[in-house]
Amino acid sequence: MTDQLKRQVTLDEVAERAGVSRSAASRVINNAPHVSKAKRDAVQRAVNDLGYVPNATARALATQQVGAVVLAISSDNPQVFTDPFFADVAVGVNSVLEETELELILQLATSTRGQTRLEQVLRTRQADGVMLMSMHGDDPLAQIAEDSDVPVVFGGTPANFEPRYYVDADNRGGARLATEHLVATGRTRIATITGRMDEGAGTARYRGYQDALAVAGLDASRVVYGDFSEEGGGRAMEQLLAEHPDLDAVFVGSDQMAIGAMRVLKDAGRTIPGDVAVVGFNDVVLARHTEPPLSTVSQPIQSLGREMARMLLALIAGESPTPLILPTRLVRRASS
Amino acid sequence: MTDQLKRQVTLDEVAERAGVSRSAASRVINNAPHVSKAKRDAVQRAVNDLGYVPNATARALATQQVGAVVLAISSDNPQVFTDPFFADVAVGVNSVLEETELELILQLATSTRGQTRLEQVLRTRQADGVMLMSMHGDDPLAQIAEDSDVPVVFGGTPANFEPRYYVDADNRGGARLATEHLVATGRTRIATITGRMDEGAGTARYRGYQDALAVAGLDASRVVYGDFSEEGGGRAMEQLLAEHPDLDAVFVGSDQMAIGAMRVLKDAGRTIPGDVAVVGFNDVVLARHTEPPLSTVSQPIQSLGREMARMLLALIAGESPTPLILPTRLVRRASS
DNA sequence: GAAGAAACTGGGAGCGCTTCCAGTGAAGGT
DNA sequence: ACCTTCACTGGAAGCGCTCCCAGTTTCTTC
Structure with a gap:
């Protein structure tokens, strides 16, 4: 951590170097239409020369999209995540998120603080979507999540409660x-x-x-x-x-x-x-x-993670996916 | 996802309702000095009435701090994270992060895309800090991380390379x-x-x-x-x-x-x-x-996670912690 | 060659919050 | 009574990016 935090390259600098307006530069970054080939190339070059990388935060503020989804495990037991089950889910989730620009935020909502934070995410759209796992029947978060404005998909279902969007094993x-x-x-x-x-x-x-x-x-x-x-x-x-x-x-x-x-x-x-x-x-x-x-x-645990992520993506895209139930199969070994 | 995305409550609204300036409101939110008791209370009340929660993105943009750290696993094997080892580390990390306002971003840098993203995080400060695990000796990320402006702590050490900040087991x-x-x-x-x-x-x-x-x-x-x-x-x-x-x-x-x-x-x-x-x-x-x-x-895996997080926090706070080596102990069972 | 359409272009207004700064007034000192 | 000192206060300038919009240029088509 040196002190000379070399200031980040901004869009303005790119625009200036390319000799175009910031708007134009923005368009080519997001490859939107209405930019001539010439300018497009100029910007492209400037980006490379300067090593420009868009500032995710600024973009998030302007677009009103966070650029991140959260994988939340709600439980009273701080050790739940220790269950290899979740690691597998995470791998599945990650595999599909990797294809997108979305970050994966891990919320182990295991203490009151954690729960509160998750609740705020749900209420105030601090994430573009939420995947919620391991809900107990009476976890108030379930209802909060269901009523939330942010897209939520459940992994597994609480007893006595069928969420609108979920993927579960059979x-x-x-x-x-x-x-x-x-x-x-x-x-x-x-x-x-x-x-x-x-x-x-x-x-x-x-x-x-x-x-x-x-x-x-x-x-x-x-x-x-x-x-x-x-x-x-x-x-x-x-x-x-x-x-x-x-x-x-x-x-x-x-x-x-x-x-x-x-x-x-x-x-x-x-x-x-x-x-x-x-x-x-x-x-x-x-x-x-x-x-x-x-x-x-x-049960196909990684698939479960993958499907949760896919469903969330669909939800974010404005679609209305239907709940998914993944098949399970018997593995016979020597104990029976 | 209803359409009436009820607009988020903003600081301005809080300020208006409390009858103070936005600056003043901001000060009480961040409990900074220079606000009279009266105004402080008024703002407090407005916050409760309105259910105001600060917009993390806007704050991040203004303060130039992301409000999130990443836990990165760099590997060529998409399944590494499946190793229960990492889940334990994550639990440890989470336990200390839970006490802070920082989010935990999980980066399973297992594909080229993932690596690239991690590299960008490192280069362009898209996170306030990074914890890096499971580096192979020749992983170019190690050097990039070491040269990065963003605080990095290694979990374990690559062969032939001693990072500046790390925690490892003995x-x-x-x-x-x-x-x-x-x-x-x-x-x-x-x-x-x-x-x-x-x-x-x-x-x-x-x-x-x-x-x-x-x-x-x-x-x-x-x-x-x-x-x-x-x-x-x-x-x-x-x-x-x-x-x-x-x-x-x-x-x-x-x-x-x-x-x-x-x-x-x-x-x-x-x-x-x-x-x-x-x-x-x-x-x-x-x-x-x-x-x-x-x-x-x-080896005390959760402690390892906890100490990594603590060290990262110290680094972010501008301190210069010393590397940490955690004790290991023999567990004798029937195979020897 | 003129009119109208279509494709560009850049200015500027935000997104919501922090923070610098000049200004105000009350308290304290002599 | 006058001058400091100092805790407050709110206006305003950003943070870096997106996107609307009005204006300009270029291309079609008769």
């Missing part, structure tokens, strides 16, 4: 697939550990479980409500074992919880999949490495 | 710890699989390995160069086995590679840690769940 379908698979392999006393019931993913997966058992005519009452965490999964499994010692399979609402559950199962002396089959959801890297490797439902 | 010390541990447990034919040798982390860990063996008076020639990936680790292990079938331990430059190496080891019929002890580096979550659980060197 949680219900995936859960049904998983449960059907358990049925098909001869299990009859199939339990489930759900995710948080105030998140769409939690309830949808539970419904998928119910769907499959209803069709098969099996009892769907072996359920314990979990919280998506590994420890929570362990606790839930203990409770399940206590209340339904006869179970021969369990569909778990997330891989994290499934890992906790498997540990408890093993500690209790049950073999997997001999005594009880386990299938999770998400297909995190870890699932491949557990003992035994975990059967799970895989 | 890779060499950690590697030495790991290797000493192998020595202490009676191993004598200790091999290593290195990381990419154009990254500081790669070379430093290799040196740590050499340090320990030199002190112990053991042979340090059983080395194969890896690339930090799981497959690369597997290939490296195969080569090691072929060239040094007598090895009884291997220090691997990253957990990812260690996982690949363990698979190859098992496939080759060697028991872990019976025949050969394995220790990795990073302590990714996965390390806890491998079979057997992987001994590894843990």
